[in-house]
Amino acid sequence: MSSVTTRTLLEMKEKGERIVALTCYDALFARLLDASGLDILLVGDSLNQVLAGAPSTLSATLDQMIYHTKMVRRGTERAMVVCDMPFLSYQVSPEDALRNCGRAMKETGCHAVKIEGGQPMAATVRRLVDIGIPVMGHLGLTPQSVHALGGYRVQGRDDAEAGRLKADATALQDAGAFAVVLELVPAPLASQITKALAIPTIGIGAGPACDGQVLVLHDMLGLNDQFSAKFVTGGPLPGPGAFFREVILNWGAPSRGRPTRWVSQTTKNSRS
Secondary structure, three states: OOOOOHHHHHHHHHHOOOEEEEEOOOHHHHHHHHHOOOOEEEEOOOHHHHOOOOOOOOOOOHHHHHHHHHHHHHOOOOOEEEEEOOOOOOOOOHHHHHHHHHHHHHHHOOOEEEOOOOHHHHHHHHHHHHOOOOEEEEEEOOHHHOOOOOOOOOOOOOHHHHHHHHHHHHHHHHHOOOEEEEEOOOHHHHHHHHHHOOOOEEEEOOOOOOOEEEEOHHHHOOOOOOOOOOOOOOOOOOOHHHHHHHHHHHHHOHHHOOOOOOOOHHHHHHHO
16 A cells, blocks of 8 residues: 555545544554554644643643654554644744754654744745655644634634635645645635645644544544543544543452452453
8 A cells, every 4th residue: 555645645635535634642553543544644742732731732842742753653654644843843943944844854754744824934834845844734723822812712713814814825835835734714714725725725623625634633532531622523432531441440440359340352252
């Protein structure tokens, strides 16, 4: 099975084939997701919240992102692996962006990087693309700007914001980005941007018209006990977090001198 490339994604848009992506932070899940046929594994700076327990993505470090991207790359054969560049690793100057994105590509073996921002970042995107670093853009609710945006809220509801987002998307495409994430953007606006661009849009809470969809893996699986994404199609899987807690309690019961409440079929089979 051939690997997913930037060309693959462009061809999928041209053919009307939907792109499927999830975040991923380790080799085990990378193997499972890759074997499931996903197109993109995004090593998101969301790991700072999901795995590290931080209140936002802002304190994620480049070393942290490189560490996790290395693991994901080791577990992947087909899917495109994208490293999310953390706050202040690319915004200070194009030179910083070249140095840090280049380091991420070199040390992890990832296939592309993702950066947030529109027109103000277009020149940086062009510099990165010119030296051979594929760039995925990110517009709408950009978590690294959560305080400037006034919280986690839908972007592009009024005409001025909508016009800016359209201009941002065009600027990223013109700068050479191969795809753009649209996060928490009204569905009609996301549809308009998707139709206007030649490159794929990847939506998260941006309606069904985007060329692809991405979710935080742990949100999709219902493992996050502190957050439930309203835009997970069909809702998260029913109660795996509670199921895992039950399994752990059951496993530890004999050690505490308590009877186990049930034995799984897998355990029964392994004992027969």
